[in-house]
Amino acid sequence: MSSSRRKDSIARLFVDTSNKASDIKKTDHADKPRNKHHPLKIVELAVVDGFPLDPQRTLSAHDACDDFSLPPTLSLYDPSNDETDNDAFPTSLKPIDMTDCKFIKKIGSGSSADVFRATWQNKDIAVKKMDFSYIQFKREAAFLHKLTELNAPNIVQFIGYSTDNLNYFYLGMEYVPGGSLDCLLDSARELSWSLRISFMLDIARAIDFLHQMKILHRDVKSPNIFLRANFQLVLGDFGSAIYFDQKQSFAGTIAWMAPELFAQKPATPASDIFSVAVTFWEIASRQVPYEAHKEQSMIKIVSEGHRENIPLTCPKDIADLITESWDQDPTKRPTAGKLLARLSMLAEKSKINVSPIDVPEKEKSAKRNTDQKRFRSF
Structure with a gap:
């Protein structure tokens, strides 16, 4: 994978102005891990020193x-x-x-x-x-x-x-010993759906708390989320965070940004939710959003209402949640509180055991996903 493609996929901008929960199985894993994509020079925060999830994988940030x-x-x-x-x-x-x-x-x-x-x-x-x-x-x-x-x-x-x-x-x-979420998704480590839902729940808790405190993160994405030793996720990198009523600059990472931001509208809680949806898609697919596209192409794709396809292996309830959360209309996206409530119900129904045991010790060799990219429209 070329370094230029990697830079394009997560270029940063700073310019002033699913099956039902009862059907979720612990043994349901993604078939293929996603590709490496984050070169060192564009890692904004990596307060981690990851353990080797896959002994054969190449070094990451x-x-x-x-x-x-x-x-x-x-x-x-x-x-x-x-x-x-x-x-x-x-x-x-x-x-x-x-x-x-x-x-x-x-x-x-x-x-x-x-x-x-x-x-x-x-x-x-x-x-x-x-x-x-x-x-x-x-x-x-x-x-x-x-x-x-x-x-x-x-x-x-x-x-x-x-x-x-x-x-x-x-x-x-x-110090977060487990590394960043994107590095875990890049690895060959198998992840059960129950563990992935618990990851989503952790992210929703963080965003719900921020929004209750009237804080916008504005750069939610897998490289800014880190894994504690107990497999709990924590959100980091608050360099772009602002209060709801604070004067704004244009900030974020293109592949995770909401379409209204490209129209120079101010960030809102709904734009954070859009970024959360893309991050949930990363967890579900273990792929990089719009990885084959450059900045302007990404902006056009998202602005026109196109989204990445959600994997067929994704539980229907999670797929529905992702679809609603990256809706083209910000007013139709759920609040962080509603997102948290729905994920909590799913977690309860699927009886999640949030522990490293959820992750099978058997690991596969990483394989490049060569499936042709297709997008859905809204």
Whole structure:
């Protein structure tokens, strides 16, 4: 798979201005894992160091350990004392002393950030080193701080922040050992439908909580979702998050973006739900959305109401939920609360056991899905 195709499939934009639940079987697995598609240079957040789900698979973003220089001694800096855009930063959020933080290895890299596995106060953490705008750093730190204080479900936990004398910002976060969801979907690991539904339930919990707090994530996708050791998913990367009533810029990842955003309409909870639907489709199909298309082609396809075909192996209730959630009309998409309620009912009916046991130990060799792409219209 060419690197140019990979870049096209998840290019980021930043411009100012199913069978019934009773029929779900634990032994019902996807036939083929999807293809690798996320090069290191466009990983926005990978606060993970994944375990090898498939010993034969090639290295992906969170496996990388390129040469890197340890950061200079970290110094304390308090943005709440800064008069520049001070209203965006909570006064309760203070810097932490990370001078004893030991960086073990680089586990991810993006256009504006590098992520390291590190130890601090005798525990494993992930540290995101950012060189992007001061405003964006403050936004992400403030959101993660608030959500951690509220004990938000299925959200990556925030530890603290620091800076150095080279104007780099460091965010300390929960170390998530299971890797990112997209890497799991890329692997040859077999996933039962019950486990996949539990994944969807975790994502719905996170989005429902955010929307209750009047927060839009604006970049929901499998690379921004991470797997804890207990197979619980957590949502990360809040660099694009905003409050409902906050001034907006155009942000997101094309293949997961709602059609109304391409018409320059503001993001809403419904546009987050559309991204959730595409992510659910990823879980159901284990494929990359619109992987054979470039940015402009993706925009045209989605704007005209076309969608990827949902696999025939997908339970009907899940297929219906995906179809409703990526409806062309934002007003017809379910709210996060309704999405959560329906998935909770499915989970109860199928008696999900959310544990690693749900994932069979037998693994297959990865096979490229060569099925011709077709799209459905609305």
